[in-house]
Every structure is written in structure tokens, then in C-alpha cells.
Amino acid sequence: MNLDLRGKRALVCGASQGLGAACARQLASQGASVVVLARTADKLKDVCGNLSTDQGQRHGFLAVDANDAVALVEAVTTEKEQGGAFQVWVNNTGGPAPGPAHLAEPAAYAKAFSQHLISAQSLLQVLLPGMREAGYGRILNVLSTSVKQPIANLGVSNTMRAAVANWAKTLAGELAADGITVNNVLPGMTRTARLDSLIQQIAQSSGRSVEQVTKGMLGNIPAGRFAEPEEFANTVGFLASPAAAFINGTSIAVDGGSTGCM
Ligand SMILES: NC(=O)c1ccc[n+]([C@@H]2O[C@H](COP(=O)([O-])OP(=O)(O)OC[C@H]3O[C@@H](n4cnc5c(N)ncnc54)[C@H](OP(=O)(O)O)[C@@H]3O)[C@@H](O)[C@H]2O)c1
Known part of the structure; x- marks a missing residue:
């Protein structure tokens, strides 16, 4: 099975801690050069400094807020121009605040839409030309099992995950002919x-x-x-690899069997 990511560049968002940081470690261990992105420079520097370099990988970090689409596009465009195009993108950011759907302020939905979907669409348009040129693209959206079954008290999150999942499924059909796959990985707890x-x-x-x-x-x-973050990252590492070329448009739960539907 070919899991080799040597020579490939990966952009991992939401990677100053948690699932994103675990994904960065996994992709680097498979040989990818990784750029980690989040808001907190100190933490990103630490994550970056601990990524594997034993296959000649070169890693970096970008401290930017996903809610600021203009700054996000500028930072990633500059990184791409200076360091080269990305073939793997882990689309991840922090989850919206919990609470019942009916009590959430409209502004909370608008903020989540900006952070989860507008940022993703903005980054997609920066990353897509490089993936197309390489004939290799792996877009992995870190969502939630709420894509399959809403979770009580996570009203804004449930709503946003469904929107991103449908965006991803639509893209999967549009981009497959270019060697690009788009999949959602759904963490359980x-x-x-x-x-x-x-x-x-x-x-x-x-x-x-x-x-x-x-x-x-x-x-x-x-x-x-x-789950341990590494168990989630293993799934992302596989889906990012050449071995997973025919897996496209799916939503895969990594949840220990907790989601109550198929
Ligand atoms: N862990 C779980 O059990 C679980 C279950 C289901 C779904 N999820 C979802 O999976 C995703 C990752 O989970 P996690 O547990 O790793 O979360 P986490 O520990 O809260 O990490 C979130 C990451 O996103 C970054 N981030 C947050 N807001 C950002 C912004 N505005 N711009 C750029 N980066 C931002 C954070 O870094 P900075 O603060 O430095 O920006 C951090 O690196 C979240 O969306 C979460 O809701 C997690």
C-alpha cells in the first residue's frame, strides 16, 4: 500500500493543537513537507519544530485568523509563491460555541459561516490551481459525526458541519477528473x-x-x-496518500462506533 507523501506539500489548518497538530505529525511522518496554520504563533512554532524531518521535509507555519478571509488568502498565497504549491489540504478550524440551535444569535451563525465555509472557499481558490497542475489533490475536511446525526446542544456546529459536508460532496464530483479527492473525516469524541x-x-x-x-x-x-488524536490522524494520513485515490466524496466517522446511523 502506497502511503508515501515524499515530495508533497501539505497545508494543515487548525494545527496549533489537537486534531490538526496530530494530522500535521502524521503527514510529516509519511514524508510530506507541512505548513501548519492557526492564530497562535508560539504554539505553531512548537508543533512545527517537532515534525519529522528525517526524509528531508521542510516545514513552516502561518499565524492567521480563519475569520479574516483577506489575510488568510494573502498569507497562503505568499507561502505558495515562496515555498511551492500544496497537494494536500487539511481543512480544519475551531468548533463553534455549544448551545441549542434556537437560542443562538444570528450573528453566531454568521461568524461560523465565515470561519468554516467562507474561509474554506477562499483557500480552495488559492490551492486548486496547484493541485490541478500536479494532477494530485487531497482535500480533507475535519467535521463532526453531526454530519450524520445532529448532536444535542451543538446547534450552530451541527448546522455548519452539514453545510461544509454538502460543499465538499459537490466539489468531489466537480474535481475528481483532475486527480483531486474531497473527503470529510468525522471525529467522534x-x-x-x-x-x-x-x-x-x-x-x-x-x-x-x-x-x-x-x-x-x-x-x-x-x-x-x-479516541486519541493520533487515531483520527491515521485516517487523514491514509486518505491523503496515493493509496486512497479512489475514495472520494465520503464522510468517514472515527468514533468508536458511537454514531447511531449508517
Ligand atoms: N475533539 C473532539 O472530540 C471533536 C469532536 C467532534 C468534532 N470536533 C471538531 O474538530 C475540529 C478540531 O477539533 P480539536 O479537538 O482539535 O479542537 P481544538 O483543540 O479546539 O483545536 C482547534 C484548532 O483550530 C485553531 N483555530 C481556532 N479558531 C481559529 C481561527 N479563527 N482561525 C484559525 N485557526 C483557528 C486553534 O488554534 P488557535 O487557537 O491557535 O487559532 C486550534 O489549533 C473542531 O472543529 C472541533 O469542533 C472535535
Whole structure:
């Protein structure tokens, strides 16, 4: 099975911690040169400094806010001009704040639309020409199992994930002939800062202890545990590789069997 990404460049967004950072480590371990992107320069520098270089990879980082589409396009365009085109793109950013759909302010939906979809479309237009020229593109959207089954108390997130998933599915059909695949990878509950803060917020709003909330969540996962970020990143690494060339337009859950639909 060919998992070799030597000679390829990967842009990994939302990569200063959590799932994005794990994806960056995985892609680098497969030989890719990786540029990690998020807002916090110090953390990005740390992530970048710990990526594998044993196959001659050259890594870098971009500190930019995905909510600022103009700055995002400028930063990635400059990086592309100076360092070369990207063939792999992990489209990832922070999740919207939790809460019921009907209570969310319209502005919360607008912000999430900007951060999740406008930023993605803006980056797509920067990255696409290079992928087409290479005849190789792998676009991996980090979404959520809510693409398949809405999650209670994540109203804005559920809405946005469905929008991005449909954007991705449409693109998959449009771009396949150019050797570009577009897939969604859906994390179940995975041990990252995002999960810790969700548990804290649920505990606070429900008056239960962190231990009780954690136990309740684990009870919904047939595997009986949270995922490790590396388990998610393994799936991204495979889908980014030449071996996954015929997998396109899918949404793959990495959730220990917790999603209640097929
Ligand atoms: N972990 C889970 O159990 C789980 C389950 C389902 C879905 N998800 C979703 O999967 C995605 C990644 O999850 P995670 O657990 O790795 O989250 P995380 O630990 O909160 O990490 C989010 C990453 O996105 C970056 N980011 C946030 N806002 C940004 C912005 N405006 N512009 C640029 N970068 C931004 C953060 O870095 P900076 O703060 O430095 O910008 C960080 O690197 C999220 O959308 C999350 O909702 C996670």
C-alpha cells in the first residue's frame, strides 16, 4: 500500500493543537513537507519544530485568523509563491460555541459561516490551481459525526458541519477528473482541548460534576473510551496518500462506533 507523501506539500489548518497538530505529525511522518496554520504563533512554532524531518521535509507555519478571509488568502498565497504549491489540504478550524440551535444569535451563525465555509472557499481558490497542475489533490475536511446525526446542544456546529459536508460532496464530483479527492473525516469524541472545554461547559450548565459528565459521554461510545488524536490522524494520513485515490466524496466517522446511523 502506497502511503508515501515524499515530495508533497501539505497545508494543515487548525494545527496549533489537537486534531490538526496530530494530522500535521502524521503527514510529516509519511514524508510530506507541512505548513501548519492557526492564530497562535508560539504554539505553531512548537508543533512545527517537532515534525519529522528525517526524509528531508521542510516545514513552516502561518499565524492567521480563519475569520479574516483577506489575510488568510494573502498569507497562503505568499507561502505558495515562496515555498511551492500544496497537494494536500487539511481543512480544519475551531468548533463553534455549544448551545441549542434556537437560542443562538444570528450573528453566531454568521461568524461560523465565515470561519468554516467562507474561509474554506477562499483557500480552495488559492490551492486548486496547484493541485490541478500536479494532477494530485487531497482535500480533507475535519467535521463532526453531526454530519450524520445532529448532536444535542451543538446547534450552530451541527448546522455548519452539514453545510461544509454538502460543499465538499459537490466539489468531489466537480474535481475528481483532475486527480483531486474531497473527503470529510468525522471525529467522534477525541481527547483534545476542545473536548475538555465541552465537558467543562456541560458540567457548569447542568450542575453535574466533570466526572459525571465524562461517564455519561463514555456510556454513549461502544468502544468505551475517547479516541486519541493520533487515531483520527491515521485516517487523514491514509486518505491523503496515493493509496486512497479512489475514495472520494465520503464522510468517514472515527468514533468508536458511537454514531447511531449508517
Ligand atoms: N475533539 C473532539 O472530540 C471533536 C469532536 C467532534 C468534532 N470536533 C471538531 O474538530 C475540529 C478540531 O477539533 P480539536 O479537538 O482539535 O479542537 P481544538 O483543540 O479546539 O483545536 C482547534 C484548532 O483550530 C485553531 N483555530 C481556532 N479558531 C481559529 C481561527 N479563527 N482561525 C484559525 N485557526 C483557528 C486553534 O488554534 P488557535 O487557537 O491557535 O487559532 C486550534 O489549533 C473542531 O472543529 C472541533 O469542533 C472535535
